[in-house]
Amino acid sequence: MSGTREAAVAAADWGTTRLRIWLLDSYGEILAERRSDEGLLAAQPDRFEEILERHLGEMGASADLPVVICGMAGARQGWIEAPYASVPASLADIFGAAVRVPSAKRDVRIVPGLAQRDADRPDVMRGEETQLAGAVAKIGSGRHIVCMPGTHSKWVDIVDGTVAFFQTFMTGEMFSVLSGHSILAHSIAKDARVAAKDPHFANNVRKALSSVAPLETGLFRFRAGSLLHGLAPHDAAAALSGLLIGSEIAAAKALFALADSPVVLIASGTLCDLYQAALGWAGMDCITVDADEAVRLGLIHAARELGMIKEVTG
Amino acid sequence: MSGTREAAVAAADWGTTRLRIWLLDSYGEILAERRSDEGLLAAQPDRFEEILERHLGEMGASADLPVVICGMAGARQGWIEAPYASVPASLADIFGAAVRVPSAKRDVRIVPGLAQRDADRPDVMRGEETQLAGAVAKIGSGRHIVCMPGTHSKWVDIVDGTVAFFQTFMTGEMFSVLSGHSILAHSIAKDARVAAKDPHFANNVRKALSSVAPLETGLFRFRAGSLLHGLAPHDAAAALSGLLIGSEIAAAKALFALADSPVVLIASGTLCDLYQAALGWAGMDCITVDADEAVRLGLIHAARELGMIKEVTG
Numbered sequence: 115m116s117g118t119r120e121a122a123v124a125a126a127d128w129g130t131t132r133l134r135i136w137l138l139d140s141y142g143e144i145l146a147e148r149r150s151d152e153g154l155l156a157a158q159p160d161r162f163e164e165i166l167e168r169h170l171g172e173m174g175a176s177a178d179l180p181v182v183i184c185g186m187a188g189a190r191q192g193w194i195e196a197p198y199a200s201v202p203a204s205l206a207d208i209f210g211a212a213v214r215v216p217s218a219k220r221d222v223r224i225v226p227g228l229a230q231r232d233a234d235r236p237d238v239m240r241g242e243e244t245q246l247a248g249a250v251a252k253i254g255s256g257r258h259i260v261c262m263p264g265t266h267s268k269w270v271d272i273v274d275g276t277v278a279f280f281q282t283f284m285t286g287e288m289f290s291v292l293s294g295h296s297i298l299a300h301s302i303a304k305d306a307r308v309a310a311k312d313p314h315f316a317n318n319v320r321k322a323l324s325s326v327a328p329l330e331t332g333l334f335r336f337r338a339g340s341l342l343h344g345l346a347p348h349d350a351a352a353a354l355s356g357l358l359i360g361s362e363i364a365a366a367k368a369l370f371a372l373a374d375s376p377v378v379l380i381a382s383g384t385l386c387d388l389y390q391a392a393l394g395w396a397g398m399d400c401i402t403v404d405a406d407e408a409v410r411l412g413l414i415h416a417a418r419e420l421g422m423i424k425e426v427t428g
Numbered sequence: 429m430s431g432t433r434e435a436a437v438a439a440a441d442w443g444t445t446r447l448r449i450w451l452l453d454s455y456g457e458i459l460a461e462r463r464s465d466e467g468l469l470a471a472q473p474d475r476f477e478e479i480l481e482r483h484l485g486e487m488g489a490s491a492d493l494p495v496v497i498c499g500m501a502g503a504r505q506g507w508i509e510a511p512y513a514s515v516p517a518s519l520a521d522i523f524g525a526a527v528r529v530p531s532a533k534r535d536v537r538i539v540p541g542l543a544q545r546d547a548d549r550p551d552v553m554r555g556e557e558t559q560l561a562g563a564v565a566k567i568g569s570g571r572h573i574v575c576m577p578g579t580h581s582k583w584v585d586i587v588d589g590t591v592a593f594f595q596t597f598m599t600g601e602m603f604s605v606l607s608g609h610s611i612l613a614h615s616i617a618k619d620a621r622v623a624a625k626d627p628h629f630a631n632n633v634r635k636a637l638s639s640v641a642p643l644e645t646g647l648f649r650f651r652a653g654s655l656l657h658g659l660a661p662h663d664a665a666a667a668l669s670g671l672l673i674g675s676e677i678a679a680a681k682a683l684f685a686l687a688d689s690p691v692v693l694i695a696s697g698t699l700c701d702l703y704q705a706a707l708g709w710a711g712m713d714c715i716t717v718d719a720d721e722a723v724r725l726g727l728i729h730a731a732r733e734l735g736m737i738k739e740v741t742g
Binding site: 198229230231233234235236237238266281282283284287288291292294295296297321326327329330331333334335337338339341342343361362364365368369 | 512543544545547548549550551552580595596597598601602605606608609610611635640641643644645647648649651652653655656657675676678679682683
């Protein structure tokens with residue numbers, strides 16, 4: 115086995131519902147990859163080490179391979195708490211505050227999340243700080259406005275690798291609770307796959323971008339549209355998705371006073387397509403970075419900052 | 429028994445979860461009143477007549493007393509569908525379209541709801557049109573902007589007894605789904621009683637009134653506030669209530685281009701106190717009409733329009 119193909123570190127993104135693990139060589143190339151549903155919820159309260167070791171064993175990792183982890187594994191209810199770093203925080207500050215799991219047999223470090231302790235605009239993230247680091251490694255320093263869509267979308271103002279301000283939008287979760295638990299549940303298809311080219315998606319993004327208070331005034335219209343105009347459940351799902359994403363982008367545009375510099379969009383798959391289209395309709399260019407790649411690059415960045423990767427010799 | 433104390437009509441507000449019935453004399457004075465949890469959900473699919481007759485019997489109503497009903501009993505999934513009247517609609521148009529229940533032993537009429545069939549702003553109400561009629565009976569004709577807070581708050585522009593436009597806000601339901609089914613559930617007290625004088629309520633109403641996109645940017649802050657600043661669950665409930673009510677009022681203010689004419693607030697109890705305070709902080713005067721009284725007056729108005737009340741003689 116050549117030096118460059120030897121695993122230098124294992125990297126894990128351990129979220130609430132999902133776990134992803136990669137074995138990486140010292141250049142950050144992927145040697146092996148695993149995805150599992152053993153997220154925080156499945157691993158609580160004390161199965162973290164057992165789950166990690168089983169996956170590493172099955173991937174053929176050596177017993178002394180170090181592991182760097184980001185995400186909810188570092189929450190208070192996780193494996194061990196990695197207390198939030200506070201904004202303004204540089205990526206080096208954040209990774210420097212990683213916490214070692216004292217009970218683990220091997221060197222396991224968990225990257226902290228980020229907290230904005232401002233009394234009027236408190237906010238937290240855990241996992242996205244690592245994606246940010248990965249994106250910066252790709253796009254370079256300078257000032258960037260970064261959008262990371264998801265259950266809790268994060269918009270971040272980052273200047274030369276230092277996070278100045280961020281804002282969470284509960285866009286994905288709003289879709290889920292409104293379509294699952296509100297009166298809108300009667301009108302909206304379950305598990306609908308929404309495409310960016312769906313006219314109901316596009317129309318509602320545009321409406322949200324040009325309306326006063328779109329979230330307040332727009333939601334019940336899907337119920338009324340279903341009763342009065344026979345709005346089909348799949349179309350209503352696309353419409354709700356458009357309204358929510360459009361509202362998020364309109365709000366972020368106002369909050370971050372976005373002008374003509376492009377937004378960095380860290381996302382994958384359909385969500386990436388939807389946001390890319392919606393940002394375009396809002397007149398905003400975007401540079402996309404794949405979310406999976408971003409978190410992996412960020413974890414490598416963290417491992418290097420923490421001196422966990424042995425330099426390749428010979 | 430004197431003529432004025434004889435029941436002239438029974439009036440019922442039959443909503444999704446609640447049923448209220450009054451026996452009224454020809455002047456609209458209350459002779460008897462019943463409240464029950466046998467709303468639409470309990471009465472479906474075919475218990476409407478049985479439930480109504482039992483209550484009327486227990487209240488001592490004669491077998492030929494006519495009954496006027498508003499609310500969800502007239503929905504498609506109700507006792508019999510009373511198809512929506514369409515805006516613009518006068519109160520006389522609405523009540524004139526009441527539907528008689530053909531299977532009922534006595535004269536039972538159900539008042540229709542109202543539909544706004546506009547393709548861009550579809551909306552519906554059922555029950556609130558009757559409250560509106562009751563409020564107009566109290567405050568007179570002219571132009572009024574009326575606010576009826578609740579699970580689905582309704583704001584209505586009514587001119588000389590004709591409904592020109594209305595808008596639903598899912599404020600009450602947003603509180604319920606967010607505090608019950610989202611990540612905020614961990615941070616918000618169940619069944620909290622929020623008071624208008626609670627500083628967390630007041631601060632969040634004011635914040636919502638003065639912020640850009642308060643609903644989009646404000647919600648996750650309660651989660652972060654609980655993690656970072658120990659925001660107590662009861663305080664978070666008051667704060668969420670304030671944010672949602674403040675957002676509704678800010679949106680309505682913009683949508684209805686509200687200037688200096690007062691808002692007519694149809695509400696009862698705590699909800700009335702909360703909205704009255706919040707409207708005041710938004711610089712809007714309000715005239716309040718008790719919601720229970722409004723629906724009763726509206727039902728009497730409907731019964732008269734429909735010729736169901738025998739005029740008192742002698």
